[in-house]
Amino acid sequence: MGTTGGASGTRRSAGTLGTDDDVATQPLVLRGSELARAEPSGRARGRERPASAPVPFVGAVGGQGSRPVDRVVSTGMADRLAEKAAMRRHRLRNRVLGWAAAVLAVAGGVWVVLFSPLLGTDPAKVEISGEGTVIDVAQVEQVVSQVSDVPLPRVDTIGLRDAILDLNGVRDVRILRVWPDGLSVTLESREPVAAVPHEGAFALLDRDGVQVGTVDAVPEGLPEIGVTLDEQGARSLRAARIVLNALPSELRAEVAEVTAPTQDAVTMTLRDGAVVEWGNEEDAALKVRVLQALRALPENQGVTLFDVSAPTMPISR
Template sequence: MRPPARPRVAGTARPRPAGQGSAQQEDQGREATGSTARGARAQETAERAPGPDRPRRASSTGAPAEGYPAERPAPQRRSAQGRAAERPAQAPARPGRSETGGPGTSRTETGRAAPSGARDGVVSDQLADRLAERTAMARYRVWRRIGWTAFTLAAVAGLVWAAFFSSLLALDPEQVRVSGEGTTVDAGQVRDAVTDQAGVPLPRIDTVGLREEILAMNAVKDVRISRVWPDGLAVHLTSREPVAAVPQPGDVYALMDAEGVRVGTADDVPEDLPSIVVSLADGEAGARAMDAALAVLGALPPKLGSDIRTVSAATQDDVRTTLSDGRVIRWGSGAQVELKTRVAQTLLEAEPSATTIDVSAPALPVTSE
């Protein structure tokens, strides 16, 4: 039977096992100044310890004596240095590889994960390399753009010089071609005007000014100038051809085209041209009669026009022509000349014995012998 427990006297402490007092005293001394709860817990431990009148009996082997309960050893408090010493030594981490196996992390000496930027400057070197590469590419693009720009400007300058200032495209007088001069235009005069531009590059030749100069020449109705690369010019003329000879004072004849423009002068009436007899007493009326007669002659087909010998016009509404065989055609005014011409040609073939054919009213022609 277990004897009753003796009352414990306050202020006495139960002796502790060997090896635990120093660690407990060190922890209590470090924590007593800062924690009230820790001091209360120390006081409670002291009250539970047996008094001096009840010494603890121990056997020679260090076990508690019979009749006394076995004491539970108090847990030991380990300092941070002790915990670190008990840990097994860790192998140093390989550079560029994290011990945890996760990407972008590494472990320091204490075992905590460190950011990837701390890997011996590897990331910093990569960023510097990328920045240098981008700078080099940007510099390369700038120089390439400058080079292409300089090359383009040089090529354009070379082409401009070759086209406008060199003799590569200069006009060669032997390569000038003149056509369409007819029977009234002086082709030599036209050629001389064009060859004055010899040695000038074709792009610099003023074709507009040259055209105005040729149009001012006699009997030139129109002109078209075109460049023939690399060193020639083609000049195509439209000449004014005379359709009648008009008597002039001094026993001369003025050669007139269908528009009433004087293209030449002759002492006698040319064999292939009719003469026009117009009363010039009234200047304005005579001019209108002349215009009507020229309009009729200009609209006639070549076959019928070459068979006419004389043209008379008392007024602008009474134009008459006399053929080489003596027959007379009355045209009236210069209106509807094409229709009147078709009717007159039909009647000339249908009634060869008619001496007068009146087509002034083409819908109702009249013939007489």
């Protein structure tokens, strides 16, 4: 019996030793964030693994390669992925809010500039200049008043210019915006340069031949053109206007009357009584210089006739 007991003891010792050796040689398995010994293969086979258990991957003992074992996804990695997703959502939300704020700012600026009364045109801040002697300023103000309270950027300056050009005596006009709510209107007047007899009165003509008014008598300082305003006198009138436009202002102021039986026979009568035979409209600049030179000569004082129709061979007597 002692032998048997000894044998049994020996067997138990051997069994115990075998169990310890098995534990020592078991591979390590990752369980969450801790390492654990893998169960003996016999016991692992004798037990069913839950169907939902993840299969981790762990290297074999001794660096002999690797084999699949139970695997658990790291909760730290999941937290990092969730954090990145949250950051993406945050950036997207900030971007959308930024674009929305920009759109609102632009829309607000457009409303202030184009529709709010802040930039409405103030009639009291409209400056009108250059009206001359024939333009009625009240008519210009009435036209400009049509854009009162209209925001300055929306004022139709082209349409406003066309409306002012339709007024009597306006040759040209320049309109500028004066921020924040004013306008500058600079007129160019059709100043009369001659008076032509017409229907018992005198029509005032500017340098382009446009009638800018009618008066009962020739205004002081304006020459009278002795032609008719009908089609028959159109060519003679044109020749007379060209001669007057070619004269310097100081010489034109001395002209009392211009006659033109034909377009090639223009004659001027000066205010001192002297007569100038001008001829046609050609060589106007040369004729002006010759006439000025002849009148400046001391020996020509008191001369009553200057013929410059052939400027290279002038005659005075």
